[in-house]
Amino acid sequence: MINKIGKITIYVNNQDDAKKFWTEKLNFVVKLEQSMGPMTWLEVGPSESEFTTFVLYDKKMMLAQNPSANVNHPSILLSTTDIEKSYNEMKENGVEVGELMIMPYGKMFSFKDQDNNEYLLREDK
CATH class of the missing domain: 3.10.180.10 (2,3-Dihydroxybiphenyl 1,2-Dioxygenase, domain 1)
Structure with a gap:
């Protein structure tokens, strides 16, 4: 069964602004930042050792991929x-x-x- 929370997606207007907010204002670290075609997969977390991360995902990119996606904030x-x-x-x-x-x-x-x-x-x- 489920034993951990892995990733929580936060849909953002601008990944660079979101990255700055989480890393500069809340002292999170970038756990993964990888180009994936026309988008960037960006994960941040409270520390290098923390398992759970936030995926900072571009709202417009998600809606382009799936127009019926709910990109309202969790x-x-x-x-x-x-x-x-x-x-x-x-x-x-x-x-x-x-x-x-x-x-x-x-x-x-x-x-x-x-x-x-x-x-x-x-x-x-």
């Missing part, structure tokens, strides 16, 4: 062990962040990427 929840540090680092890096919420079930905040897609970061200790 709901993605990321994890951290130090929410306050992550919140402050993202703000310092110019990331648009929401209010840091302290709920009975944990701490979290939302943030937006270069295409205005929204994510949620929660503290998991």
